[in-house]
Amino acid sequence: MVGPSGRRVAAFGRPERSAGGGVPSTGAAGGWRRFLDPDGKRPTAFLDLGGWQAGAVGGVAPGSVAGRRQVPRVRAGRDLRGRCAGTSGHPGWGVPWSTCLDVRVFLAAASDFLATDPVGHTILLTEAAYLEATTPGGGNSAxxxxxxxxxxxxxxxxxxxxxxxxxxxxxxxxxxxxPAVGDDRGFGWWTDEFGVVGAAFVRAPNHPPVLTLVPDEALPSLVDVLAGVRCLGVDGRDAERVASAWRERTGVVLEERFRVALCxxxxxxxxxxxxxxxxxxxxxxxxxxxxxxxxxxxxxxxxxxxxxxxxxxxxxxxxxxxxxxxxxxxxxxxxxxxxxxxxxxxxxxxxxxxxxxxxxxxxxxxxxxxxxxxxxxxxxxxxxxxxxxxxxxxxxxxxxx
The missing domain is CATH 3.40.630.30 (Gcn5-related N-acetyltransferase (GNAT))
Known part of the structure; x- marks a missing residue:
């Protein structure tokens, strides 16, 4: 996964230990550290320790990088109330959904993915960009x-x-x-086993979440992340799959309330x-x-x-x-x-x-x-x-x- 500074960062995983059982040294100035996937069988990503720190599960937070804006830490792999969102049997790592409350953190992680399909992702792009532009002390006003x-x-x-x-x-x-009172905004993105972002959601203040298309493997944990929501905006191609995932995992029945065409x-x-x-x-x-x-x-x-x-x-x-x-x-x-x-x-x-x-x-x-x-x-x-x-x-x- 490539961070905003252009450096590769670990999307999730744990440090691979050397034959002697210790974590490989990277040197005082940073360096590349290999990470294993949750089952411990193969490397999944690399972390450049020069100026970046790994999140609790998969989020990354930029340190002091010259010429780059700084953003807060990501509460990775947890839902908007701080509970673990994943279904992995390995607590603390291996959870593919990352969430945050700061739109700048979200855009640092997911903007490249959203930009791959500006038509299909129009609502998420414009919502996030507006929120960034109006966030005090941050964002590109353009x-x-x-x-x-x-x-x-x-x-x-x-x-x-x-x-x-x-x-x-x-x-x-x-x-x-x-107003900030009752502000229930939240943002999330899902990464595959190689740390590539493949789905996202935006929850604007006082509004239900809006989703991109979501891969099958990301749906169960998404239901956990968004537990308790009563309304969702989805791509029409995903409506049946999303409703089915909610029903199978929670017993909650979601029905179509409104449909409109994007032209x-x-x-x-x-x-x-x-x-x-x-x-x-x-x-x-x-x-x-x-x-x-x-x-x-x-x-x-x-x-x-x-x-x-x-x-x-x-x-x-x-x-x-x-x-x-x-x-x-x-x-x-x-x-x-x-x-x-x-x-x-x-x-x-x-x-x-x-x-x-x-x-x-x-x-x-x-x-x-x-x-x-x-x-x-x-x-x-x-x-x-x-x-x-x-x-x-x-x-x-x-x-x-």
């Missing part, structure tokens, strides 16, 4: 996300990102800077030309778009979208598009920051519900800055007519009462 996604392919005010992720409903479940822009198709033009919203437009935000929320009772998340952050990075007629703004549409070459078009609203022109304009702008322009929607046909194609489904699984 990274972020937008939570209110979808709808706006034609006529309508609302998107549907939150419901698909298992994180709310209505127009989407946005967060912004939520990718292939080539924007021009519709009927509407009068007006698009422009990027600025701080001077804040009073107007804040008013629209409140109208949007009033139409979606129970939606948890946050003003800072939907309006203020996009204003900072130029992610809000306005449609003007005769110089007067009549509609808005937002997009997430670009993460791993991907962005999602989102949060479309117009007082008269006519969002077609502004949505198309936002898509055109997004295509100029990102390789992958995405939308989460329940209306695949409408988006197909605009030049999108369906990639996959996101499904919300919920515990049967």
């Amino acid at each position: 990274r972020g996300a937008a939570r209110v996604d979808g709808g706006a392919a034609g006529r309508g005010a609302a998107g549907v990102d939150g419901g698909v992720a298992g994180q709310g409903g209505g127009v989407g479940a946005g967060k912004g800077r939520r 990718r822009l292939i080539g924007l198709r021009e519709g009927v030309r509407e009068p007006g033009r698009s422009r990027r919203a600025t701080q001077a437009d804040r009073e107007l778009v804040v008013g629209w935000f409140h109208e949007l929320m009033a139409a979606s009772p129970g939606d948890t979208s946050d003003l800072a998340y939907v309006i203020d952050e996009p204003l900072r990075y130029g992610g809000l598009t306005l449609w003007e007629v005769d110089g007067r703004p009549v509609a808005m549409a937002g997009r997430s920051r670009v993460v791993a070459g991907m962005t999602r078009v989102s949060a479309s609203y117009a007082p008269d519900s006519d969002t077609g022109a502004v949505f198309a304009a936002a898509c055109a702008e997004a295509a100029q800055v990102a390789e992958h322009v995405l939308v989460l929607t329940a209306d695949v046909a409408a988006h197909r007519a605009l030049g999108f194609e369906k990639v996959l489904d996101r499904v919300t699984l919920e515990v049967v009462a």
Whole structure:
């Protein structure tokens, strides 16, 4: 496994002892130490002791490495309450899931994996990037996300990102800077026997976990790590396997509550030309778009979208598009920051519900800055007519009462 500094680190295991029974010396300046897998039969990874320390099971924490940011230690192989999450008979090592509460630690471990499929991992990437950008004293402010996604392919005010992720409903479940009280955030990643990350989850504050695809061998321990959750956001291809794993291991029945399509822009198709033009919203437009935000929320009772998340952050990075007629703004549409070459078009609203022109304009702008322009929607046909194609489904699984 390669750490953020480019050094190989041990994903899990125990030091291999020399023939005399002692741990091989690595020298004061560090060096390479071979690790055995839990059954003690073969080396699984190597640890560069120069500036890195092994976690309790498999996490690693950077020491003082010149030119690199430092992140806290990882509570590896344990669930979010500190209990051992693995099923291995060897306590203390050999557990493939690592968890933490710090998004920077998570991204140091799992960002490369998430970036291998920016389309399939869109929700995790944008959630984690936004949380990193808004974490005090950390993160790259150029990274972020937008939570209110979808709808706006034609006529309508609302998107549907939150419901698909298992994180709310209505127009989407946005967060912004939520209070720390009751903050139940958590992050996890699974590594195979060679220390390669192969699955992950993100639990944004006050929202259920959102999963990547999860290999069969990682599912039982994932159930332990996420014990007690009542709602999950999963890739549609994994819905049956995840529900089956929960039922077999805990007796808990998870059923599909919501399903929505993730669509990718292939080539924007021009519709009927509407009068007006698009422009990027600025701080001077804040009073107007804040008013629209409140109208949007009033139409979606129970939606948890946050003003800072939907309006203020996009204003900072130029992610809000306005449609003007005769110089007067009549509609808005937002997009997430670009993460791993991907962005999602989102949060479309117009007082008269006519969002077609502004949505198309936002898509055109997004295509100029990102390789992958995405939308989460329940209306695949409408988006197909605009030049999108369906990639996959996101499904919300919920515990049967």
